[in-house]
Amino acid sequence: TRIDKAGHKHFMAKEIAEQPVVLSDALAAYLTGDGIALPDPGVDFSRIDRLTMVACGTAFYACFTAKYWFEQLAGLPVEVDIASEFRYREPPVLPGTTALFVSQSGETADTLAALRYCKNKADRILSVVNVAESSIARESDLALPIHAGVEVGVASTKAFTCQLNVLLLLAIKAAEDRGRLSAEDRDAMLAALRTLPGVMNAALARDNAFEHIARQLSEARDILFLGRGLMYPLALEGALKLKEISYIHAEAYASGELKHGPIALIDKTVPVVVMAPRDRLFEKTVSNMQEVMARGGKVVLITDAKGAEIAGQDVWHVIQMPEVPEILTPLLYALPAQLLAYHTAIAKGTDVDQPRNLAKSVTVE
Numbered sequence: 001t002r003i004d005k006a007g008h009k010h011f012m013a014k015e016i017a018e019q020p021v022v023l024s025d026a027l028a029a030y031l032t033g034d035g036i037a038l039p040d041p042g043v044d045f046s047r048i049d050r051l052t053m054v055a056c057g058t059a060f061y062a063c064f065t066a067k068y069w070f071e072q073l074a075g076l077p078v079e080v081d082i083a084s085e086f087r088y089r090e091p092p093v094l095p096g097t098t099a100l101f102v103s104q105s106g107e108t109a110d111t112l113a114a115l116r117y118c119k120n121k122a123d124r125i126l127s128v129v130n131v132a133e134s135s136i137a138r139e140s141d142l143a144l145p146i147h148a149g150v151e152v153g154v155a156s157t158k159a160f161t162c163q164l165n166v167l168l169l170l171a172i173k174a175a176e177d178r179g180r181l182s183a184e185d186r187d188a189m190l191a192a193l194r195t196l197p198g199v200m201n202a203a204l205a206r207d208n209a210f211e212h213i214a215r216q217l218s219e220a221r222d223i224l225f226l227g228r229g230l231m232y233p234l235a236l237e238g239a240l241k242l243k244e245i246s247y248i249h250a251e252a253y254a255s256g257e258l259k260h261g262p263i264a265l266i267d268k269t270v271p272v273v274v275m276a277p278r279d280r281l282f283e284k285t286v287s288n289m290q291e292v293m294a295r296g297g298k299v300v301l302i303t304d305a306k307g308a309e310i311a312g313q314d315v316w317h318v319i320q321m322p323e324v325p326e327i328l329t330p331l332l333y334a335l336p337a338q339l340l341a342y343h344t345a346i347a348k349g350t351d352v353d354q355p356r357n358l359a360k361s362v363t364v365e
């Protein structure tokens with residue numbers, strides 16, 4: 001099939017806009033009948049002691065997000081690492097370990113080498129891939145497709161949300177297998193997940209709110225992203241997206257680390273993007289945000305309606321997202337992170353689909 005931009009200016013814009021549709025496709029593939037159906041031979045998480053997740057780039061941030069899900073929902077210890085470090089550190093892989101590799105292309109050299117390192121050491125090798133006929137898929141005991149469709153933009157967008165989706169389904173299944181989640185609670189989570197494509201459409205409809213903010217962000221030299229809990233990996237992904245395509249220096253910190261360094265950078269020239277849905281940690285993130293504002297930092301607060309009502313005064317800009325259950329916030333908040341990066345790059349006039357020096361798939365070291 002020929003891939004075109006379907007009326008969009010860039011592949012990245014098309015792929016951002018496609019997310020509700022590909023997420024629906026992915027859910028239809030995994031939610032057949034009762035609960036979550038994995039391809040044969042499936043996975044029984046009650047027999048796993050720990051999970052080691054390894055990837056590069058955006059796929060690594062999907063792993064990092066999933067660590068929070070697996071640990072909170074399923075009580076399963078998770079180690080995450082970037083593949084280029086993991087493969088040469090040669091860490092011990094203890095019996096009871098399942099190794100999980102996440103890769104859009106399925107061909108990233110470091111991730112493949114990390115997978116090969118785990119062969120004959122881990123009990124089992126799983127992968128979460130977009131390209132089903134890839135090396136990483138072939139060399140795994142079980143490869144789980146994310147159903148994102150072909151992704152052309154070098155900066156990953158729909159593959160990220162579809163990776164998150166499969167990883168969340170695995171974490172929910174793990175919670176169930178390990179006796180931590182009743183069938184009713186599982187059904188409630190899956191029902192909420194099924195509404196997410198519609199919620200994403202509502203979030204994407206606010207696209208033009210981003211243009212104005214992005215024009216101002218495009219004048220910055222440095223931008224800081226802050227988040228706590230599930231929003232920490234999302235802040236990292238937001239900063240990565242922005243630097244990849246706008247070439248603005250962007251850095252992400254866990255909000256609680258602010259006072260251990262980055263607060264020294266804050267002045268009126270450094271915009272700070274705060275990702276803070278009204279979750280369990282909202283109050284703490286808001287207090288970090290106020291520390292930024294007290295030092296003249298210009299805050300872009302990404303939150304929901306109640307969050308905006310509580311904390312939206314005196315911030316530079318508020319971006320309002322629909323309200324979703326806490327476990328779903330990473331999939332939804334990926335969208336404003338992508339849109340901020342996209343529109344900032346447009347304002348700067350960079351080549352969004354082919355950013356300088358970057359490759360879609362890094363198949364050599």
Ligand code: G6P
Nearest residue numbers: 056057058059103104105108156
């Ligand atoms: C490159 C791409 C990124 C991607 C990373 C990992 O750096 O530009 O978008 O996240 O590789 O790629 P993979 O195919 O393994 O997910």
